[in-house]
Structures are given as structure tokens and as C-alpha cells.
Amino acid sequence: MALFYRVQHMRDALAWEGEIPITSRYTVGIAGEQFFREIMEKSRFLGILCPECDITYVPPRLYCERCFAHLEEWVEVPHTGRVHTFTIVHVDLDGSPLPEPRVLAFVRLDGTDGGLVHYLGEVEPGEVCIGMCVEAVFKEKAERKGGVLDIAYFRPV
Numbered sequence: 001m002a003l004f005y006r007v008q009h010m011r012d013a014l015a016w017e018g019e020i021p022i023t024s025r026y027t028v029g030i031a032g033e034q035f036f037r038e039i040m041e042k043s044r045f046l047g048i049l050c051p052e053c054d055i056t057y058v059p060p061r062l063y064c065e066r067c068f069a070h071l072e073e074w075v076e077v078p079h080t081g082r083v084h085t086f087t088i089v090h091v092d093l094d095g096s097p098l099p100e101p102r103v104l105a106f107v108r109l110d111g112t113d114g115g116l117v118h119y120l121g122e123v124e125p126g127e128v129c130i131g132m133c134v135e136a137v138f139k140e141k142a143e144r145k146g147g148v149l150d151i152a153y154f155r156p157v
């Protein structure tokens with residue numbers, strides 16, 4: 001087989017079966033780390049303000065996506081918000097039915113221009129509506145790992 005041998009028919013293609021080990025690690029970045037550290041250690045949310053655009057980003061980011069300014073003005077934001085949109089989930093990531101449907105929502109945090117996608121709890125799926133006032137329920141401190149799942153869910157208030 002020459003270096004530039006070209007397969008004319010798929011039956012001539014060679015195949016090897018096996019596995020290629022691939023790992024990846026997602027990092028949340030400098031702003032994301034501070035955001036999740038604050039949740040883990042102090043049960044509170046931080047946003048970051050662009051004074052030029054008057055936008056409070058949650059989750060925070062280091063640069064304003066509108067004016068590209070470097071952002072440094074951290075602000076504590078409430079752990080309350082409103083359901084901006086939601087969906088009811090009936091199957092898991094593998095397509096297996098869940099024991100009970102779960103509600104996933106985008107919660108716009110009060111006083112910010114952002115929010116979080118998370119589960120709603122302590123509410124029946126049929127009772128959820130857009131605009132519903134909710135608050136974050138944090139896991140016990142010993143159970144927290146520095147991620148979004150340190151928030152157990154949002155519940156109606």
C-alpha cells in the first residue's frame with residue numbers, strides 16, 4: 001500500500017476496533033471559580049457589574065460582552081428570582097424514565113441581567129408558571145463541592 005493509496009470501495013477500508021482514552025476537564029474560569037466558591041462557602045451569589053452598560057452579569061464574567069470592558073466590580077446579588085422559562089423532564093440523559101417528572105427552569109435572579117438553569121423543588125410540575133417567585137435552597141455545607149449542584153434546587157416563595 002503506497003502512502004497515497006486511496007480507498008475506492010468501503011470494503012477495502014481497514015478498520016481496527018479498540019478504544020481511545022479521551023479525558024477532558026471543564027474549568028469555570030477565574031470569575032466562575034469565585035462565583036462557585038462564594039456559593040460553597042457563604043451560601044450567596046455574586047454578580048459582576050459593568051458600570052458602563054449598567055449590566056449585572058450572573059454568572060459573572062471578566063469582560064463585558066457588550067463594551068468589552070474588563071469587569072472588576074463584584075456585587076452580592078439576591079438568592080431570589082423569577083422563573084423566566086421552564087420545562088418538565090420525564091426521562092434521564094440515557095432516555096430512561098424518571099421515577100417522577102422534574103422541572104428544570106431558567107431562574108432570572110432579582111436585580112441582575114442573568115440567572116441560572118436549575119431544578120425547581122417543593123412544587124408540583126403543574127403548578128409552575130413563568131414569573132413565579134423562587135429562592136435558592138442550598139445543600140448542607142458538608143455536601144457542597146463547589147459547583148452549581150451546591151444549590152439543591154429553587155423553590156417557590
Ligand SMILES: [Zn+2]
Pocket residue numbers: 050051052053054064065066067068069
Ligand atoms: Zn459593558
